[in-house]
Amino acid sequence: MDTPFRKVGSDKLLSGKIEESIELAIRRKDYKAGEKLPTEGQLCDLFGVSRTVVREALRKLSARGLVVIKQGSGAYVNELSSESAIDSINLFLELTDDGSLIFDIIRARQLFEPEIAGLAALNRTAAELDELAGNLEALKASSMEDIDGQTIIDIRFHSLIASATHNNVVALLMRPIFDNMPKVKRSIYAKNNLGYLTHDKSMVLKFHEDIYEAIKNADPREASHAMLAHLKATEKNFKDSLE
Amino acid sequence: MDTPFRKVGSDKLLSGKIEESIELAIRRKDYKAGEKLPTEGQLCDLFGVSRTVVREALRKLSARGLVVIKQGSGAYVNELSSESAIDSINLFLELTDDGSLIFDIIRARQLFEPEIAGLAALNRTAAELDELAGNLEALKASSMEDIDGQTIIDIRFHSLIASATHNNVVALLMRPIFDNMPKVKRSIYAKNNLGYLTHDKSMVLKFHEDIYEAIKNADPREASHAMLAHLKATEKNFKDSLE
DNA sequence: AATTCATATAACATCATACAACTTAGGGCG
DNA sequence: CGCCCTAAGTTGTATGATGTTATATGAATT
Numbered sequence: 001m002d003t004p005f006r007k008v009g010s011d012k013l014l015s016g017k018i019e020e021s022i023e024l025a026i027r028r029k030d031y032k033a034g035e036k037l038p039t040e041g042q043l044c045d046l047f048g049v050s051r052t053v054v055r056e057a058l059r060k061l062s063a064r065g066l067v068v069i070k071q072g073s074g075a076y077v078n079e080l081s082s083e084s085a086i087d088s089i090n091l092f093l094e095l096t097d098d099g100s101l102i103f104d105i106i107r108a109r110q111l112f113e114p115e116i117a118g119l120a121a122l123n124r125t126a127a128e129l130d131e132l133a134g135n136l137e138a139l140k141a142s143s144m145e146d147i148d149g150q151t152i153i154d155i156r157f158h159s160l161i162a163s164a165t166h167n168n169v170v171a172l173l174m175r176p177i178f179d180n181m182p183k184v185k186r187s188i189y190a191k192n193n194l195g196y197l198t199h200d201k202s203m204v205l206k207f208h209e210d211i212y213e214a215i216k217n218a219d220p221r222e223a224s225h226a227m228l229a230h231l232k233a234t235e236k237n238f239k240d241s242l243e
Numbered sequence: 244m245d246t247p248f249r250k251v252g253s254d255k256l257l258s259g260k261i262e263e264s265i266e267l268a269i270r271r272k273d274y275k276a277g278e279k280l281p282t283e284g285q286l287c288d289l290f291g292v293s294r295t296v297v298r299e300a301l302r303k304l305s306a307r308g309l310v311v312i313k314q315g316s317g318a319y320v321n322e323l324s325s326e327s328a329i330d331s332i333n334l335f336l337e338l339t340d341d342g343s344l345i346f347d348i349i350r351a352r353q354l355f356e357p358e359i360a361g362l363a364a365l366n367r368t369a370a371e372l373d374e375l376a377g378n379l380e381a382l383k384a385s386s387m388e389d390i391d392g393q394t395i396i397d398i399r400f401h402s403l404i405a406s407a408t409h410n411n412v413v414a415l416l417m418r419p420i421f422d423n424m425p426k427v428k429r430s431i432y433a434k435n436n437l438g439y440l441t442h443d444k445s446m447v448l449k450f451h452e453d454i455y456e457a458i459k460n461a462d463p464r465e466a467s468h469a470m471l472a473h474l475k476a477t478e479k480n481f482k483d484s485l486e
Numbered sequence: 487a488a489t490t491c492a493t494a495t496a497a498c499a500t501c502a503t504a505c506a507a508c509t510t511a512g513g514g515c516g
Numbered sequence: 517c518g519c520c521c522t523a524a525g526t527t528g529t530a531t532g533a534t535g536t537t538a539t540a541t542g543a544a545t546t
Contacts, residue, residue, distance in 0.1 A: 013499075015499085026338075039526060040526075040527070049500080049501085050500055050502070051501085051502085052298075052502090053499085053500065055299065055527085055528090056298065056299060056499095059258065059306070060302050061306070062303070063307050064307065066334075070527080071256075071526075071527045071528060072508035072510075072527055073508080073509050074509095074527080082335050082339075085328075085331035088307065088328035088331040088332075089328045089331075089416075091270075091328070092323060093412065095270070096323055096325075096411070101411070101412070104411050107413075108410055108413050108416070111355070111410075115354040115355070116354065165354075167351055168336075168339070168344070169348055169419075170350075170354060172332070172336070173332075173416045173419065176412075176416065177412065256528075258528085258529095282496085282498085283497075292529080293530040293531070294531085295530065295531090296528085296530085299528095313537085313538075314497075314498045314538075315496080315497055315498060315499095315538035315539075317497065
């Protein structure tokens with residue numbers, strides 16, 4: 001017989017226990033990024049369980065992005081990319097969207113991005129400034145009809161600024177917001193004609209240039225102001241498109 | 244040589260394909276939260292694969308928080324909580340922390356929370372105001388030595404304000420920041436004596452009261468200002484603790 | 487009649503084995 | 517030396533058997 005009282009929260013499933021155990025080893029950096037974990041067979045011996053259990057534990061870890069499993073080779077600690085974490089957030093936002101997501105995104109950007117632009121104006125390096133300049137050129141060169149292409153460039157512009165804060169937390173948390181920009185843009189343009197779009201591209205370009213100039217001049221106040229103006233215009237576009 | 248172009252997203256592994264297929268069904272809301280998925284056996288027949296494959300697919304989905312598997316009962320679509328998504332973010336932040344995490348958190352709060360407090364001042368309901376008042380009382384009543392308890396109350400205070408923006412995106416994205424507040428606080432208090440703590444509690448209380456008053460008065464400017472003052476003080480505490 | 491209890495059935499959990507598909511390393515060959 | 521090819525190792529899939537847990541059914545009790 002086993003213990004009469006099972007500690008709460010202690011995963012009773014073997015695969016869960018082993019998942020925890022391996023996760024802990026990774027968190028402790030016993031196995032560092034890129035390193036190979038023991039083979040399935042070795043893990044079976046170590047934990048004294050069947051291959052089924054070990055495989056399911058590894059599968060769970062891979063689903064969470066902690067490890068990658070390569071057939072014929074082995075299981076490796078993942079060079080941690082933020083993708084799986086971001087994906088989780090995006091999935092949650094999508095599944096719990098009660099219709100307010102797009103507007104929440106728009107308002108969240110108004111809250112966060114002006115401050116971000118201000119900090120970026122203070123912290124940006126020369127190299128980051130160059131990247132922003134290149135991004136402006138790319139937007140200029142894009143064709144009017146290529147909305148998706150412009151959106152990608154747009155996202156890149158704002159992501160660059162978030163990165164230029166040199167604050168990993170800020171850059172990471174903005175990702176789900178940026179990832180949803182295509183959805184916002186599609187919503188705005190769904191009911192509008194092409195003539196409107198050409199106007200929009202030049203408008204976006206103008207705002208981006210203003211923001212760029214302020215960041216170039218290391219002027220946080222103006223960067224923040226220009227960013228807010230940009231996002232207010234976006235909100236207006238969105239509201240207009242609702243009618 | 245493998246094929247030069249593999250259809251993107253087409254997982255070559257069976258368990259991956261089936262995972263995708265079930266995930267898609269959930270995203271399409273073919274199966275809604277709480278509903279029971281087909282049994283392992285049924286899924287085997289539907290997809291024409293072995294139980295091994297089906298089980299591993301379900302394991303991955305459960306690791307990502309999309310389904311919960313109950314022994315003897317079945318697999319159910321998870322009432323989606325944000326927990327697993329937040330956990331992913333927190334794990335990523337922990338594993339990629341190069342030592343700057345705590346400071347990034349402190350600065351990120353300074354960027355975001357003043358604006359959040361301002362919006363909360365505009366959007367808060369009377370009920371939310373009551374909850375904030377109750378939180379202040381709880382902080383007053385807490386014992387000086389119970390740092391962990393105070394931290395929990397502190398987190399609750401700031402979370403309530405984020406929720407009072409009535410912006411789901413904002414509330415969600417702030418969660419990882421709040422979850423890391425204990426780490427920040429421990430770092431600050433690690434080298435300080437008890438006398439300092441008593442002073443700190445009264446200081447935090449004062450700031451919280453200022454913020455509360457501004458939100459109560461529906462004064463976004465003042466709420467934002469009071470919040471920034473609070474967070475600047477936190478930063479000062481942190482910097483002092485480094486010496 | 488309602489409740490409790492025991493039992494049967496269904497569903498998931500684990501184990502063991504076998505074979506297929508893939509990777510990698512090492513040896514043979516030109 | 518470099519290429520190819522084989523062989524061993526590792527993961528992927530399939531299958532069958534058995535253990536554990538949940539649920540429904542119906543009998544027994546009050």
